[in-house]
Amino acid sequence: MSAVARRGGDLVVETLAALGATTVFGEPGQHALGLFDALSRSSLQYAGFRTELDAAFAADGFARVTGRPAPLMLSTGPGALQSLAALQEAAAASVPIVVVASQIPSAGLGARRRGFLHELRDQRALVAQVVKHAVQVQSQSQISSALQEAWEVALSAPHGPVWVEVPQDVLLATTTLPRVEPVPPSPRVLAPRPELVAEAVRLLDGADRPAIIAGGGVVRSGAEAALLELAERLRAPVVTTFGAKGAFPWGHPLSLQSWLEDWHTTECLQDADVLLVVGSGLGELSSNYHSLRPRGRVIQIEADLGKLESNHAALGVHADAQLTLEALAGAVAAHEVDGVAEKRVAEVLALVADRLAGQDLGLEQQVLDAVRAALPDDAPSFWDMTILAYWAWSAWDARTSGSMQSAQGAGGLGYGFPAALGAAVSRAGSGPVLAVSGDGGAMYGVADLATARQLGLDVTWLIVDDGGYGILREYMTGAFGAAYATELARPDFVALAEAFDVPARRTTPQTLQQDLAEALATPGPTVVVLPALLRMFAPTHPGSGA
Template structure:
């Protein structure tokens, strides 16, 4: 009986390199041209989570990258399989999630712009990705694989983090290789992100401005969360006695119940006015984009200091003292540089602002919506992460949900539908010891129904809350407000509970009054579950325009 090991191939070099770089889990979906790397997975220690749609595999990898802070490999095939990941990679780019996409290509003979008639052939596949990912890495020979994958890994982790793309032709993945197995020490330099420290003179100038401010305020974005800068932010805020608001992507950057917390009511004009009135506003980890600036109505009257790892976002919307740096390193440096100031009226000002916001919301007759969101918060364990699709309840959560010790993630970076459930599966694959919550509307849920099979196959502890309002609820409200009627927003849909049961996933229908109890029970059960809430929720009325308009 022969004991000769099977010949190694280019596919083995891919999985050996990923293993050497520190990967433990990969996501994806096989296809004809990619079979060489999927065959190699059988001989590797990597755990594979296969989803049913490539875009959902991308969302799962995105969430895995967010919750672990490391690179999430995504393996897909050529042409249609590769192109199906574009929306997920756009979300990863917007959210700075380090996803490493590795796609096959047609055989080398079909490359170079010709049309040889190969299945899945594109004239220039990589061109579809260049405007989305941070970098594209093209392989043309087996010996190039370890260096290309390691370079892509390093690019994904370099500040600002983000998705990257590697392409390898089918024949290269299948080619036998005699190269020695890839060793961790040979690629270890790519596994650790390089620090992006602030320039000392900029730290000193920012500290001078903050020390001289009478009304300093901080706006914390998603960069603070991604950098693990929560402790540094809190230390700086308390040194300055400065109120802190968080963007929707920055939820969890600052304690919700802290006396200096302004929370996340960024679509409220009272909050916008408060931020505008700061004589020095420190913006950390945010580019002050559309959602973070109350739809570009924000007009600061004082000085702006902006800490941002993405060089292209510095001063992209407002003039500022721009500090190109990792948020944690910059906030730690600032906390050490500013002079402590005695406690003043900042906590009272923060409380007064929240009371004005609360009074405005309470005056809109939205008790049902607030009751539903409270039920979700009460049911979810404090340390469990949640993943929210683009749905009315998620819009409420952006402003009013306290993530506590867990983390709240949504697709508000790129704004595509279908994120919540597959993303929750990716997070559960990273940590099976605690339940994960996914929240979708019925419209968004239809993007992800196939992944009920994934949840069941891998027995992932995800509870999926589907709020069924019979259509695209947000678009229904937008069109009604703008045009007095709707088109294309009303949807036929299945019995979600019965459909989940057909996949072997326990499901229950609930009501707003029973939601807390039913959701708690589902989250406490092992494995996947579905809770369906038929409810017509409404948006709160935001205030985008200045008060005098």
């Protein structure tokens, strides 16, 4: 029997393995079959999803948990386009995904329009508006170099999704090129400029009331230890953004936690004579909807050049968070331990607690506390755009860095469940993963209950069923006095899950902790449905009336 011919698709798969990939996410399609044929003969694990959107969200979840690029294989046209909402989230949240997409045959590329199935006018140019880097391969000899470059770009700060597309004929043609040998990727090292570090040290040494905003860049660069050391040397209060949950110990005396949508927190940050912002662009959610107005000097450490000083004038340091924080921690003078900063932090947190206590939000706090109590400390959780997630952004104690992830980068629905499935792929045998959705967002991912069952993924999906798009209902009622287009017919989620052979149960706020803990302890996928009408806490930024 003759040996199977190696083709262009084999060069793709061999290169991914040589770069260190272990798992590939995707959804097959006509032009991409050469990729999947080669994948079938490789040692790479394949996690196939029912839609390209969910496959891309799953790749995102895998990359966030592992810190490694997640390969994603897609087909041309509709397949490529369906991934874009998830890739927008990955770009906004700096998540490394390496997309390998097919293209129509080379004969139809360029100005010629030959009417191939799935044909787009310029697929690469369209996708380039979303991802960090996009290239089109023209020949087999370009495949390995293009993928090596893509892998390194995805891993260079700021991390992000990249796109490599290969025409169908290039994937299918036999090749005489040798097998791809491993070449360690070399992502760019983004070190801080020494004169900027020296100036930052001078400002921090002279500060009487320093404060720190720690963003997602702290988690992505592994800068948690350096952040803790610097904060303790400066005696600086630290607030973590919604993308940096767990980057600083929640119960530390200097921890302002994550109450960014609270004016007491905003005022504390504004009062700093030096505000150090690290790994955050101070966008809408991190600045209390742009109400933050620092009165002192700002130092901003940011790997994304486009975000540097985009919202506030600062001493801008274009650099990796870990390298810069380590340099600062090793150079600043230790401030006197006088308890002033710790007292200020305690006062702010007490004011936050008092505000919430006056809003009749016992149910919401009870539900979030039950979820926290049920979930093991080291278990990752992935949250969709739903009211309980909005609560978790501010109130969730993420006990390990990066263990709480959400779609707050771009804010699209449907993230929580497929991202949790992707994380579970990387954690086989290492414990459960939690997904949290509302009933509206849950409908985006129900098809991949089949994937969860087929792959035996250890994910518990908590669906909070309030009969519609709950957060939009609140927004519209608040803005216009009534809501429209927010009420939804939905299935019996318990019966639906059971139709996929996934164990499911209905719970109540009183039994949620026990039911969720039991589901999390059950191997394989499970679903817990909580019928509940939750409310958001009232905002406290200027003009809110709070």
